[in-house]
Amino acid sequence: MAARAKTQLIPLDTLRNRIAEALAANVKSYNIPKVCTGLGLAPGEDNEAHSSKRIYVKNRLIGFEKPDLLRIADDVLKNFENTALSDVVSEMTIHAEHRITDITRRDVLKVLNDLDPLFGGGNLFDGLNIISSEPLSYEGLNNFNFLPTLAQEINQHYIRNDDFSNEELLIRCDALTCSQTRIFVLLEKLLDPVVRRGDDQAYLANALNDILKVDGFNVVVVDEQSGHPIYAVQRTATGVIGAPKNLIFAAIKAKPDLYFTDAINNDIGIRNDTDALLYDRFLTDSGLLWTTLAEWWQEREKLPNLTEAKRSLYIRLLLSVKETSSPGEFALFDTYYHVFSKLLGDQLPALIPQVYLHYDPRTIKERGSNPVLLRQRMDLLLLLDRNVRIVIEVDGKHHYAVSDKVSPVKYGDMVAEDRRLRLTGYELYRFGGAEFKDVTLAKGKQAIGPATKQMAIDFFQQLFERHNIKAKL
Template sequence: MADDLYGRVAGLLQGMTHDQLSEEPQRVAGLVVPSEKGLSRRQRIEQALANLTQKQLARLALKFGADRGDIPLDEAGRKVLEANDPPISHITRRDLARVFGDDLAGERGTVEIVGRYFVLSTPIEDLLGSSGQSLRDQIDRHMDQNPGDWSVEHLFSEIGAFDCSNARFGALLEEAVHPLSRSGDDQAGIVVALNKILARDGYELVQESELSGHPIFGFRPVVRGVGGRPKNLIFASRGPKSEIGFADAINNDIVILSGEESCLVYDRPIGASGLLWSELVTWWGEITPGADAAKLGARLQESLASDAERKLFATYFKAYRSTLGEALPALLPQVYLHYDPAVVKTLRRRLPLPRQRMDFLILLPSRQRIVIEVDGKHHFSENDLPSLKVYANMVSADRELRLAGYEVYRFGANELVGDSAEARITDFFDKLFHLYRIRQ
């Protein structure tokens, strides 16, 4: 698989002229191809690819595949990236095909949705011995013009859906249950039936958005999100805890009573797609005339309490702002989880709420909430002495968060400083984004 991927990427580059090698790989995939005089195209390509890991090579394949509509190249990259993922077995794929019977596309054409993800130009010989027609022609004939000639199980066999990558197979299922294909009870019933089978291998179809009131489903590994919808985010705290109240308790509209300069409050609706950096920047620009992304970043950095936190925050944007673009999730620092508008010390028989603030929070699609904590010595000590009580309070609060559906990841502060810090941070986020299918 690795040699095949290298050969495909190298072969694509070999088809470019010297001038194209100097521009196109960098434009499409951020790959710089050396341009020293006297080097042949082959030598330039070998030098450009020499130190890439298999995952880096696979990401190149995805970018080139998307740019050129090269399905085999895209597929080769996806299989490398999915090497450690739970497979969707042939049996599961067969049983999913049987749920559809002989109708994969519903209100749409089968060729229309299958042709987006599979090569249909290959000539085949059908059951009647008719040869010379492409697979596209045969699908059109046996599924769109004459429904019932082919079952979806037979279709899967012809297009290679039993052996393709999980991502490609999942994308095909997404198309099959899209509102343009199915709606109402038909859509709801088939999603339930598919999820019952997908669960055996650890996958599911989950509503991610809507189209004119109709749910749009996304394919993903089974993960457990947080119940409810985020209504207010109080974050970027950089001073004394602000006092808050409700301008409208029915609508859950917050008003800052004092200390407004100490924090930010994002009170716009956050849907099933989570919160993106681009959405946060738009909000910031509207409430702070003349402000831009750079000024928002500077304001957020003011709330960071240590060099380790600043390193994580800076590396996140350095590594992913350009590669993920509009798909970049917002990384929110110093977010209040528990918030008592009253001053706790004025209350009798009342202890402060635990884990009042999280170092970082990311809101991902499908109600996934990622908490990142950077642990300094105060997480384990009291008055500079090791404290089992402090440690116990911390792990107890972690348990409560996880039981509520949050995912909690901890870094020791010493992990986030020094020469290896950036590599450690990007390795973490690479794996996190792969797990939750965050892609450009």
């Protein structure tokens, strides 16, 4: 597995400067105090704004931390177009965690050397302006300057002569230093059917994917125009194909009584939702964090703050775990939250108990000897970034025996279902019930011994390492 590109760390003062510069470039000095007040900044004297608009704004941003600065930046961008500010915001949000390396950028540029012409029949400077910090224009190309402009250098060494390769041209236009958003827009421009089509377009898409996949990205068809594919750069889906739609979990006693509220949209409700929970917010391929789940619970239960919501939700989920009477499931669940919530904080993925993967509205008794679904519920589930779904099962006798007698048929059914689950993209990890010998789970007494606790910690640490989640004790 290739090493991930480092998280982009942009100083907060850079963001403050970009906000101040954006307002200074777009707002008259006599309006600056009013605009700043509208953004939630402290008022000041008019003569201060007349002296320096940029300094006036910057002074009022000192003391604001990242969340508030990003909110202010977003408000500014809603009213004023500013590329420099937009770039910084995208680097601190959309592209903060998942990045392509400098090596990947350089390899991409080498692939682009094969393109002739670079932007097909399109305007060269329009394409280069996607990444260039210096605006490029054909105006004034023949004017004599003691220090030639970048546009004049390109005209002399790329348009009129072939001194520059595509790679060198793009490097001179900031391809190695521009924001990740800009480099991705450039690639999408080069794949636009207006620029190239057919075999040329397909060849470039395949060549780019061979390089981008190392860093977890690829170019995929997202639309079509007059029969030609439109490509976009996206994170590579590594897990289950398709976005999660329903999350039904934490059943306590009764099987959830489901019904459709909108069969066309696949919207469902639970009549007895005190026995099972239905997460009714939009689920993305970025996974589900404990904080996000707790925010949903806070709103659902009308709790005063997030701390109380986490405490209340943990108790509710633990109740469903205890109802299984599984010492192993209890030990894994309890150890996970008590140990890893301290290590990962707001980045802790939610460990969700008793999740319905399949659902048959009829009971096993009603189906008799002809069940439609062999397995409906999973013990524990993690939803991670890039559609990674991890199922954790703790096996008891019911997984491989009937009436305490080993059943090869039942065991065969279980492993067949495991294969099917893995082939659809799920990760599956099984624990044997006998591994949890030092766990006590009884009314009024629950205890997890040191051997089991360490086993659980080791498992989750190795699992997080596999998925590039830093959780070192």
